[in-house]
Amino acid sequence: MPGLLRGVARTAVISGTATAVSNRVSRRQAGRWAQQDYERAAPAYAQPPAPQPPAPEPPAGDSMDAKIAQLKELAQLKEQGVLSEAEFQTQKSRILGT
Numbered sequence: 001m002p003g004l005l006r007g008v009a010r011t012a013v014i015s016g017t018a019t020a021v022s023n024r025v026s027r028r029q030a031g032r033w034a035q036q037d038y039e040r041a042a043p044a045y046a047q048p049p050a051p052q053p054p055a056p057e058p059p060a061g062d063s064m065d066a067k068i069a070q071l072k073e074l075a076q077l078k079e080q081g082v083l084s085e086a087e088f089q090t091q092k093s094r095i096l097g098t
Contacts, residue, residue, distance in 0.1 A: 052083070067095055
């Protein structure tokens, strides 16, 4: 009987140790995977790009050709998605002086 008890106790210790080690390895691996996921997604969490500075004010003596060129440039920026509709309208009214 003492030999049987010793065998059971020994099995319990070995099993408990194996379980503790397995749990620790699982936690460490999960932490590593979480860190890798965070690093992959880091660009998504990066700060948004700085807003575009407003277009420079046209000099008072600008000709209509210069204003048209600026409006075309603004239209291209809007088509590319750089400017929103509201930003486009604001800059357009500023160029036209309205």
